Amino acid sequence: MSGAVPGEARAVATSRTGGGFRADGSAATAPVPSYPALTGLRFFAAFSIVLWHSQTGYFFPANAFLPFMLAGAVPLFFVLSGFVLTVNAPKYRRKSDFLVARIARVWPGHMSALVFLFAIFWPYSLSLLHGAANLGRFAANVTLLQAWSPQMATYWSLNAPSWSVSVELCFYVLFPFLLPWLARRPARRMLALVGIAVGFILVIGKAFPHIDPLWLGDISPVINIPTFACGIVAASVLRRLPVSTAGFAGSSAIELAALAFAIWGNAWFASVAGIGWPPGLAAFVQISGAVPGYTLLILALARYRGVVSWVLSLRLAVYLGEISYTIYLFHQLVIRAHSSYQSWHTGWRGQFAALPIWWQYAALLLGILVIAMASHHLIEQPARRGMVALWRRRRAAPVDPARSPAIVARITQGDHP
Numbered sequence: 001m002s003g004a005v006p007g008e009a010r011a012v013a014t015s016r017t018g019g020g021f022r023a024d025g026s027a028a029t030a031p032v033p034s035y036p037a038l039t040g041l042r043f044f045a046a047f048s049i050v051l052w053h054s055q056t057g058y059f060f061p062a063n064a065f066l067p068f069m070l071a072g073a074v075p076l077f078f079v080l081s082g083f084v085l086t087v088n089a090p091k092y093r094r095k096s097d098f099l100v101a102r103i104a105r106v107w108p109g110h111m112s113a114l115v116f117l118f119a120i121f122w123p124y125s126l127s128l129l130h131g132a133a134n135l136g137r138f139a140a141n142v143t144l145l146q147a148w149s150p151q152m153a154t155y156w157s158l159n160a161p162s163w164s165v166s167v168e169l170c171f172y173v174l175f176p177f178l179l180p181w182l183a184r185r186p187a188r189r190m191l192a193l194v195g196i197a198v199g200f201i202l203v204i205g206k207a208f209p210h211i212d213p214l215w216l217g218d219i220s221p222v223i224n225i226p227t228f229a230c231g232i233v234a235a236s237v238l239r240r241l242p243v244s245t246a247g248f249a250g251s252s253a254i255e256l257a258a259l260a261f262a263i264w265g266n267a268w269f270a271s272v273a274g275i276g277w278p279p280g281l282a283a284f285v286q287i288s289g290a291v292p293g294y295t296l297l298i299l300a301l302a303r304y305r306g307v308v309s310w311v312l313s314l315r316l317a318v319y320l321g322e323i324s325y326t327i328y329l330f331h332q333l334v335i336r337a338h339s340s341y342q343s344w345h346t347g348w349r350g351q352f353a354a355l356p357i358w359w360q361y362a363a364l365l366l367g368i369l370v371i372a373m374a375s376h377h378l379i380e381q382p383a384r385r386g387m388v389a390l391w392r393r394r395r396a397a398p399v400d401p402a403r404s405p406a407i408v409a410r411i412t413q414g415d416h417p
Helices: 036-053 070-091 095-120 124-129 132-142 160-183 186-207 213-219 221-240 248-272 279-288 291-303 307-312 315-322 324-344 346-353 357-396 405-412
Strands: none
Touching (some): 036 070, 036 291, 036 307, 036 324, 070 160, 070 221, 070 248, 070 279, 095 132, 095 160, 095 324, 095 357, 124 132, 160 186, 186 213, 186 221, 186 279, 213 221, 213 279, 221 291, 248 279, 248 291, 248 307, 291 307, 324 357
16 A cells, blocks of 8 residues: 555456356456556556655655645555456456455565565664564564554554555455445445444544554554445446446546545545544544545546546556556655665765755656566566466366365266365
8 A cells, every 4th residue: 555456457358247256256257347547546546645655854844735635545545446356356256266366466566565675774674573573573564464453563564555455455355255245235234334444443442542543543454444345336336327428528527526526525534533533533534534535536437438537548647557556565665765865874965965856856756666667567467477377277287086085076976166
């Protein structure tokens, strides 16, 4: 983050038709629009997180990018996720099909990153499996439940950025229910979700004064639900708007204004919450305060065809956006490996110390890119297709009347599952 899930903002058609899950668990199949600029945007959000985690003191000093809060790219991912899932909802006939497709989207890449972690830090990584506490953290990571723990040792355990993938899994479970719920009175219900999130922060912070404020205001899936819901509402609003008639110049002006507003909001909210604020609320405002600006930027890029969307829709930008999920998953592991090898192997450190720092950083970025490409094409995509195909075969398998009489009885009575 996961990290939110970078790398998926393109759909299969171009018409602006709607659709959503019905009460019976299905959704009408219909063409869905394509927004390549949003795929390109994902790469720049992922690269912001790479820069954020590069503030190790070796490549960049701490707070090198102030006044900007580069960690704000994670809420941007969450808004994008809500938007893209809403746009693509008509593709899924059942809630179960949707959930399987989403798990197949994130879990293989996540597991490949865990395998990479154990391989690159071997044999030191074996210590991560020693003891009941470590085994519990490992199980939480495999099942993508680590973000529910308020302990930093758990939610940042193993591959730290995957906490946002854990949050995404929560979104996937809630999405079929949030989509129809937000379709009615969206403004009022969005305010209700924000109120629940702020109330959660204040009440839990009061009841447990020593709780980790970062978990309370940034990591917890509960407080990130309004951010995800912003994307759902934005896609629903866009569906109701007429096709834009603005020309390239007018579209460019709107997109640039939206981009400037989002960047300004990121910097302003990062500085506005400070001394005297409840710790959890300060973290929430600093990191997620610019979400309205991110939402407007996504709407502008989806609705208009100006210079910003043109740049983000270039083939290279789109491809980098498609692999941005694996960039996000692997980047910190590579950065940590670089730092660790400097500490463990003094000969290695001396050998590369003579290289200019920017050459080392360029080589590091190239390594992250190559690893991300390999994981995307050799692991993530084949595993995703295989998991979805296996689920479809299972759904299409003939029913054995002797083993499933209840289902057969429903079918013969006209009640199709």
